[in-house]
Amino acid sequence: MSAPSNNKVVKWVDDRLPIFTMMKHSAIDYPTPKNLNYWWNFGSLAGLMLVIMILTGLFLAMNYVPHTSMAFDSVERIMRDVNYGWLLRYLHANGASMFFILVYIHIFRGLYYGSYKAPREVLWWLGLVIYLLMMATGFLGYVLPWGQMSFWGATVITNLFSAFPLVGEHIVTWLWGGFSVDNPTLNRFFPLHFVLPFVILGVVVVHVWALHSVKSNNPLGIDMKTPQDSIPFHPYYTIKDLFGIGLFLMFYLAFVFWAPNFFGEPDNYIPANPMVTPPHIVPEWYYLPFYAILRSVPDKLGGVLLMFGAILILFVLPWLDTSKVRSCKFRPIYKWFTILFLVNAFVLGYIGAQPAEGTMLLVGQICTVWYFLHLLVLTPVIGWLEKPKPLPESISSPVVKKSGEAV
Amino acid sequence: MRSMRKLFTAIAAAATLAVATPALANSGATKLEHKEWSWQGMFGQYDKAQLRRGFQVYKEICATCHSMNLVRYRNLMDIGLSEDDVKALAAANEVQDGFDDTGAPKMRAGLPADKLHAPFPNEKAARAANGGALPPDLSLMNKARKSGPDYVYTLLTSYEDPMPEDFHLMDGMNYNPAFPGHQIAMPQMIFDEGVTFADGAPNKKENITADVVAFLNWTAEPELDTRKGMGLKVMIFLAVMTALFYALKRQIWSRIDH
Numbered sequence A: 001m002s003a004p005s006n007n008k009v010v011k012w013v014d015d016r017l018p019i020f021t022m023m024k025h026s027a028i029d030y031p032t033p034k035n036l037n038y039w040w041n042f043g044s045l046a047g048l049m050l051v052i053m054i055l056t057g058l059f060l061a062m063n064y065v066p067h068t069s070m071a072f073d074s075v076e077r078i079m080r081d082v083n084y085g086w087l088l089r090y091l092h093a094n095g096a097s098m099f100f101i102l103v104y105i106h107i108f109r110g111l112y113y114g115s116y117k118a119p120r121e122v123l124w125w126l127g128l129v130i131y132l133l134m135m136a137t138g139f140l141g142y143v144l145p146w147g148q149m150s151f152w153g154a155t156v157i158t159n160l161f162s163a164f165p166l167v168g169e170h171i172v173t174w175l176w177g178g179f180s181v182d183n184p185t186l187n188r189f190f191p192l193h194f195v196l197p198f199v200i201l202g203v204v205v206v207h208v209w210a211l212h213s214v215k216s217n218n219p220l221g222i223d224m225k226t227p228q229d230s231i232p233f234h235p236y237y238t239i240k241d242l243f244g245i246g247l248f249l250m251f252y253l254a255f256v257f258w259a260p261n262f263f264g265e266p267d268n269y270i271p272a273n274p275m276v277t278p279p280h281i282v283p284e285w286y287y288l289p290f291y292a293i294l295r296s297v298p299d300k301l302g303g304v305l306l307m308f309g310a311i312l313i314l315f316v317l318p319w320l321d322t323s324k325v326r327s328c329k330f331r332p333i334y335k336w337f338t339i340l341f342l343v344n345a346f347v348l349g350y351i352g353a354q355p356a357e358g359t360m361l362l363v364g365q366i367c368t369v370w371y372f373l374h375l376l377v378l379t380p381v382i383g384w385l386e387k388p389k390p391l392p393e394s395i396s397s398p399v400v401k402k403s404g405e406a407v
Numbered sequence B: 001m002r003s004m005r006k007l008f009t010a011i012a013a014a015a016t017l018a019v020a021t022p023a024l025a026n027s028g029a030t031k032l033e034h035k036e037w038s039w040q041g042m043f044g045q046y047d048k049a050q051l052r053r054g055f056q057v058y059k060e061i062c063a064t065c066h067s068m069n070l071v072r073y074r075n076l077m078d079i080g081l082s083e084d085d086v087k088a089l090a091a092a093n094e095v096q097d098g099f100d101d102t103g104a105p106k107m108r109a110g111l112p113a114d115k116l117h118a119p120f121p122n123e124k125a126a127r128a129a130n131g132g133a134l135p136p137d138l139s140l141m142n143k144a145r146k147s148g149p150d151y152v153y154t155l156l157t158s159y160e161d162p163m164p165e166d167f168h169l170m171d172g173m174n175y176n177p178a179f180p181g182h183q184i185a186m187p188q189m190i191f192d193e194g195v196t197f198a199d200g201a202p203n204k205k206e207n208i209t210a211d212v213v214a215f216l217n218w219t220a221e222p223e224l225d226t227r228k229g230m231g232l233k234v235m236i237f238l239a240v241m242t243a244l245f246y247a248l249k250r251q252i253w254s255r256i257d258h
């Protein structure tokens, strides 16, 4: 291992704890495919978002009071009396939505370019674990301001567990710490919401570790073979990531400064009131596709199982996909089905925000069937039947050819 | 889940009702009046004179029923009231502060740090004085309704809309097509020349309403002016930074064949 610097202090430390060597190895020299497109920016953006969430959350937590009689007012105190408290809170609340936008794009990138396939299955799993933890964290956080949607969302979602036979009611009582969503519930949700992001951070470290041992996939979906196929992470991808961060921050902060309640529900500016049910209880937008799946089943337990199943099934996707080719670029049929799967998810999301009745219910049911049909039947079958387009010799060969033509 | 079932049954029932009673279905929700508010848009800011007029409307009319618990007297200096005015306003009411040596509640004159004096000591008193209905706290009203400012404006100006003949108005209620269910416990409160403004601003009921809605928006989002001002500076900074990153990216990537 080459010493990362000639600086004596750096050398001294590095000889005892090779932290500089490690950083050089994984953030500077790390060989990266030279052909990554901008869809590969979203992982680092999600990492940035996690850091922003933890920092803003930490300062919010210094002023937040987890008690049913004070939570709502403490958030308003943050908004009005804490210096730049409104900025902290709007960064955090909009940050949650941004985080999910980034991660959804990141996941779909993986689906389209076949990044879940060998040898990246464990990397994919770790991503799904992060996603599940994010869902839990977002749900817990949304309860904290103790507005009407906080309270009623918490009631509806925790009640889902009562669907399980025999133990269901006990689980719900245990989650609530009583017989309804009340102060004990808020008291446990706050520390859980505080700690889960650090669990996420831990899983992110392992996620990146797995990434660095199997290396990045790329739009062509073929392995790096020769040194010409790769470039060092720094400066090529550090600068590309920085450019992406600049663009993303402009998008994110436009909401924070000009439409800070765009993703929010007006009802959450009404203090929680167990005696008044809002006319239309909707979860945060990022849960809507799964909410639609839940409600498309007339049976309560069936709905809950199907909803959890919709995410868990993604864990076996690497084996459901029977194609040898990773990237949809070379899969003329599956490519369109993957895009259709995305459209289907959007429709499910739309349905999730509507009352479950009539046509809406029916469309939701069709989309739910399609979701599972795509993953369980179409994905393996198309993998067998489809004739993929010929793969390029190497990452650098089509690239080289193209630039050769241009000259 | 049980409450969800209940909810869906309720929605289904409401839908059936809407189909079954054409009178209800036809009247629908009134279209919101979309006004141009000074604080809208990228560069929009509050009009401080309007906010002060709105405060006057709140104080003279709404404050007889509605509390404003999230606003403190000292906050009013942000809309241009002088420190002396604020002190005088606060001191006009007594507040309880602790207990004296005999254990009796101790009263003192209000201070700028106190919240705006609430008309009723508690919810029961508020309901008793309003025929059982609760006048909600107005601090966050503009953020707590969809299209808040337009909704509140439309609500306050829809009392004189003609009531359908077959409409069943309950005792003590007022017809108002902007309110869900079309009847509201709050009577019409704003009339032409109901308030006289010191700055001589027009005081038709539309003007008075617009002014109080502006004030309510300030109470809901007092940080708006600061927020948008900071937003512009941050965006300009980010735009320059991102452009530089892009130039640098082009330059660095030109070193390799890609």
Ligand code: HEM
Pocket (backbone or CB within 6 Å): A050, A053, A054, A055, A056, A057, A058, A059, A060, A061, A064, A075, A089, A092, A093, A096, A099, A134, A137, A138, A139, A141, A142, A143, A144, A145, A193, A194, A196, A197, A198, A200, A264
């Ligand atoms: C994975 C990262 C995180 C996500 C997805 C997340 C999500 C959320 C959401 C959706 C809310 C409700 C926003 C609102 O409408 O007010 C919230 C509130 C809150 N979060 Fe987080 N959060 C994260 C990290 C953290 C961390 C690390 C902390 C503390 C160290 C924290 C502390 C708080 C506090 C105190 C609130 C209540 C204040 C408020 O409502 O603005 N969060 N969070």
